[in-house]
Amino acid sequence: MKRSTPVRNKILKLLRVCKYPLSVPEINKKVKANKTTIYRQIESMIKEGILFKFNFGDGVVRYESASNGHHHHLICNNCGEIEGVVLDDDLTREEKLIFEKRNFLVTSHMLEFFGFCKNCQSDTKS
Ligand SMILES: [Zn+2]
Numbered sequence: 001m002k003r004s005t006p007v008r009n010k011i012l013k014l015l016r017v018c019k020y021p022l023s024v025p026e027i028n029k030k031v032k033a034n035k036t037t038i039y040r041q042i043e044s045m046i047k048e049g050i051l052f053k054f055n056f057g058d059g060v061v062r063y064e065s066a067s068n069g070h071h072h073h074l075i076c077n078n079c080g081e082i083e084g085v086v087l088d089d090d091l092t093r094e095e096k097l098i099f100e101k102r103n104f105l106v107t108s109h110m111l112e113f114f115g116f117c118k119n120c121q122s123d124t125k126s
């Protein structure tokens with residue numbers, strides 16, 4: 001456990017400064033370490049709630065630091081660009097309504113928006 005701590009810190013540091021979630025191959029480009037070690041560290045950090053895991057349906061699993069705060073993602077269907085977005089009016093009220101109507105206590109939610117980024121919108125117009 002102790003031996004892998006530098007790898008763990010490097011992954012955390014990288015994800016904390018990154019504005020969008022990264023996949024293991026992307027992390028591996030910056031953090032030079034055995035892929036198995038990277039996976040193992042990531043899995044343990046997910047269990048501890050330090051990292052979030054995302055699957056946007058393109059078969060790539062991406063990770064993000066939980067310290068980046070609660071936000072959502074804008075995902076471009078054309079170029080695959082991923083951008084974080086904070087909603088002015090988040091879903092806390094909806095979560096309360098779900099609890100009231102369905103007696104389901106929501107502890108977290110994920111919400112991703114799929115569409116076309118600025119560049120790709122102009123591509124489709126021209
Ligand atoms: Zn795009």
Ligand SMILES: [Zn+2]
Binds near residue numbers: 070072
């Ligand atoms: Zn939210």
